[in-house]
Amino acid sequence: MATIFEGVDVSGFPDDALTDHQKYEHPLVQRYATKEMSAIFSPAMKFTTWRKLWLALAASEQELGIEITDEQLQEMKDNLYNVDFDKAGEYESKFRHDVMGHVHAYGDVAPKAMPIIHLGATSCYVGDNTDIVQLKEALKLVKQKLVQTLSVLRVFADKYKDVPTLGFTHYQPAQLTTVGKRCTLWMQDLLLDYERVSYELDHLPMRGVKGTTGTQATFLELFDGDHDKVKRLNEMVCEKMGFETSIAVSGQTYTRKIDYHVLSLLSGIAQSAYKMCGDIRLLANLKEVEEPFAKNQIGSSAMAYKRNPMRSERCCSLSRYIMSLPPSAANTHANQWFERTLDDSAIRRIILPEGFLAVDVVLNLLMNIADGMVVWPKVVEKHVMEELPFMATEVILMECVKAGGDRQELHEAIRVHSMDAGKVVKGEGKSNDLLERIAKDALFEAVHDKLDTLVDPKLFIGRANEQTQEFLEEEIQPVLEKEKGLLGKEVVDGVNV
Numbered sequence: 001m002a003t004i005f006e007g008v009d010v011s012g013f014p015d016d017a018l019t020d021h022q023k024y025e026h027p028l029v030q031r032y033a034t035k036e037m038s039a040i041f042s043p044a045m046k047f048t049t050w051r052k053l054w055l056a057l058a059a060s061e062q063e064l065g066i067e068i069t070d071e072q073l074q075e076m077k078d079n080l081y082n083v084d085f086d087k088a089g090e091y092e093s094k095f096r097h098d099v100m101g102h103v104h105a106y107g108d109v110a111p112k113a114m115p116i117i118h119l120g121a122t123s124c125y126v127g128d129n130t131d132i133v134q135l136k137e138a139l140k141l142v143k144q145k146l147v148q149t150l151s152v153l154r155v156f157a158d159k160y161k162d163v164p165t166l167g168f169t170h171y172q173p174a175q176l177t178t179v180g181k182r183c184t185l186w187m188q189d190l191l192l193d194y195e196r197v198s199y200e201l202d203h204l205p206m207r208g209v210k211g212t213t214g215t216q217a218t219f220l221e222l223f224d225g226d227h228d229k230v231k232r233l234n235e236m237v238c239e240k241m242g243f244e245t246s247i248a249v250s251g252q253t254y255t256r257k258i259d260y261h262v263l264s265l266l267s268g269i270a271q272s273a274y275k276m277c278g279d280i281r282l283l284a285n286l287k288e289v290e291e292p293f294a295k296n297q298i299g300s301s302a303m304a305y306k307r308n309p310m311r312s313e314r315c316c317s318l319s320r321y322i323m324s325l326p327p328s329a330a331n332t333h334a335n336q337w338f339e340r341t342l343d344d345s346a347i348r349r350i351i352l353p354e355g356f357l358a359v360d361v362v363l364n365l366l367m368n369i370a371d372g373m374v375v376w377p378k379v380v381e382k383h384v385m386e387e388l389p390f391m392a393t394e395v396i397l398m399e400c401v402k403a404g405g406d407r408q409e410l411h412e413a414i415r416v417h418s419m420d421a422g423k424v425v426k427g428e429g430k431s432n433d434l435l436e437r438i439a440k441d442a443l444f445e446a447v448h449d450k451l452d453t454l455v456d457p458k459l460f461i462g463r464a465n466e467q468t469q470e471f472l473e474e475e476i477q478p479v480l481e482k483e484k485g486l487l488g489k490e491v492v493d494g495v496n497v
Contacts, residue, residue, distance in 0.1 A: 037360035041353035060236040072113040099123040145363035157183040161468035164457035181464035189272035208246030251339030260329040270319035277312035292372030389434035403446035
């Protein structure tokens with residue numbers, strides 16, 4: 001059968017094979033994204049929000065004296081969710097304009113209202129305001145999951161607040177810290193992210209009713225030059241859509257600086273997640289900490305024994321993508337000429353939804369990892385005790401000096417013993433025997449009966465325990481109390497792969 005592979009097309013497949021699977025599927029949507037975040041950026045959300053905006057505009061115009069009947073408004077309200085996407089697509093192909101395609105599709109089901117749908121508005125009235133609505137709803141979901149992640153991490157940090165572990169600087173052993181204190185470093189980053197999200201939500205403005213170049217000229221014409229009514233129209237639409245403010249001035253679009261701020265915020269969350277998961281991956285290599293590992297999970301198709309930190313790796317991978325997005329938003333904003341150019345449109349359709357879809361997955365992963373993270377105390381202690389003798393030498397020296405010893409003579413003896421112990425560890429692969437050497441040296445007789453107590457790891461963690469408690473009580477608990485309504489909200493999708 002040496003010829004069995006002859007005739008196999010290695011570059012493709014027949015046109016009639018696997019016809020239901022010949023279209024590219026975005027892995028962010030198909031494999032990772034949650035139903036919650038996907039719904040916010042779905043066509044259903046987008047185009048029904050367009051209709052709500054048209055209804056808000058028409059209702060406000062009626063209240064300010066424009067001849068629009070209650071029957072027309074009711075017809076619009078009754079058909080907010082009656083969207084014929086096929087018909088809208090046909091109209092868009094005909095007009096080469098997505099907004100007008102949906103104006104006509106709306107008019108088909110609300111024929112009496114057709115004459116007043118989109119009255120005075122430009123495409124960005126529905127487009128940009130819908131974008132802002134979606135950003136607001138997406139930020140609310142991100143805030144919820146940030147709070148829930150902090151809540152899960154709080155339990156972990158508190159549980160391990162007094163468990164000594166090696167600190168690392170330059171990824172070399174350094175002064176001891178605790179497992180819980182290290183967790184607070186991750187939490188501090190996420191707390192800063194929470195504060196940024198909260199600020200953006202509190203200050204996110206609607207575009208409002210601005211007109212084609214931001215001057216509201218069409219609406220001024222509609223209201224016969226009545227500036228007060230035009231201003232009031234803008235306020236009323238914003239209120240109906242749940243916004244307290246609109247952007248003070250704009251061109252045709254709201255300033256794309258807002259997109260940059262939002263994506264920078266998402267990048268910040270990704271940075272925090274990458275840092276946390278990077279640490280977990282390094283700790284997994286040391287066998288001190290492991291992320292959750294399912295009973296039937298396979299770590300490697302070849303190496304059956306492996307327990308790879310795949311969730312942390314996925315988190316880092318998606319975070320790297322999120323961190324790449326702000327420059328695109330920065331370039332988009334910088335390249336908007338005068339009142340508006342359309343080169344912002346295509347890229348915004350990609351980077352804004354994908355940034356949120358990815359961050360949502362990252363936060364789900366963080367919660368899952370934190371909730372099932374395993375610490376192996378004996379391994380942690382073993383690594384501590386391999387390095388602690390070196391760290392304890394200053395304490396040993398001080399105790400001997402207080403007992404009448406010569407500081408310089410003791411220092412030299414410790415230096416020699418430390419070098420010799422280091423050679424044993426590195427050259428022979430044996431355990432650190434520094435304490436045994438000191439225990440046999442008469443120069444250190446003053447501490448021979450208390451060496452064990454002098455090298456208790458908890459004597460070398462400084463205020464790590466207290467810092468952890470203070471951070472949880474003073475910084476985290478107030479947030480959890482303030483946002484307790486978010487803690488009870490169910491996360492619809494778990495981590496499946």
